[in-house]
Amino acid sequence: MKLALITDLHANREAVQEVLDHARAQGAGRYAFLGDYVGYGADPGWVLDTVMDFVSQGAIAVGGNHDSGVAKGPSPTMRPDARRVIEWTHSQLDDRQLAFLRGVPLSRTEGDMLFVHANAFAPAEWEYIQSRIEAVRSLHATPCHYTFCGHMHEPKLFHLSGTGKVGDFIPSPGVAIPVPAHRQWLVIPGSAGQPRDGNPAACYAMFDIEEQALTFHRVPYDHETAADKIRRAGLPPALADRLARGE
Template sequence: MRWAFITDIHANRQAFEAVLADARSQGATHFALLGDFVGYGADPAWVLNQVMAMVADGAIAVQGNHDEAVSQGSMPGMHPDARAVVDWTRAQLNEAQLQFLARLPLQARGEPGHCLFVHANAFDPRGWEYILGRSEAVRSMNANPARLQVCGHMHDPMLFHLSGTGKAGDFRPVAGVAMPLPGHRQWLVVPGACGQPRDGNPAACYALFDPARSELDDARITFQRVAYDVDAACNALRATDMPAALVDRLTRRLGLGE
């Protein structure tokens, strides 16, 4: 059994297609989707159709803050660009897709042994606070006894751990290198953003998880980076009525522009 952990797709069809193809080619048979399926990108309906089909086929999915915002609709106090993104995205979706977003759970338990999936953190899932570093990661791990937590929201891949004595540590993973997850520690995995990486690397992020095969074996996590057609994603954005700054943001965050 091999799991793929995918988060922060942000309506980026090109990135999501590339990640799904890579995960399946790597033998992934189970999927956990950690929210923010919409927002920023040009293809929310296509992405949601794929997500809904995967959930119907057994995938786990949780709600992100962008999913909540789009399902509820724009608010008067929003920044004008944020309101424009929410309004445009809602106009692309049908009622079934909006209801799907609204009904997504904030967190879910997973089959790969004592695993918790949540978009932002386990200590206040609806508060949408970021796991900026070790202190927030420890707070999240202390909030739930799950041996493995998997969180989105932060767009850069990271791995945190906590020992039974309270000693914490973190790793900035190297793509393609499998890392053991010894069972005597708690672990928190941040796979990084599929649809909008923000670490200067244009490749889409996700993670592969191999559960322990026995009590004598360690589970393993492998962070992956997948090249995709960034130009096509930008051209799709330019063809929408959303703010032009979204293209600048995507290219700048990817390190492709100024």
């Protein structure tokens, strides 16, 4: 079975729709959503309804820091633009959507797979995995051989051998990577709704469970329409401008 790994959707309807269409065409049999469904973008209601529909059909979902901010209020350390969008987003959602954000777990384990937004060592503290140091700390925090997480908006793959040797690399889109279970793997698919690696194309990854193979994908989408919606909603213009630059 192929499992589509989608994270950091950030209320970007245009990007999320293209990613879902692409994953379906690639033969996805199941979906895992790794958090941050809202924040930054102008279509939080549509994105949440879409994710909730997939969850009702058996998809996996965990919550992210922007989801928590909308459900419980922004944290004191949140940047002004993010705080402004969170307050606006809360006003756009109904009770059912807010209840989903309040109830979605921070992590979920299925078999040998861990799904979490930020990391395995402290999911509720939202620390980023920026280097091998944080990646190893996360891998040591779980017995699972496959950890899938978001939060970082750039695609990356880390691995840890049984002898403690760690490696990392930036994957090439469309190239299947063998990920045998005798190692531990930490997979960051990159952001579907707001990539930050200089490429505006949406990111996601596909895990072929039987073949133990992982493929990262980039999917172009109409970022101009997504940006125009942000401006028309009265949200910070910088959030619109960055979509075209992939940052």
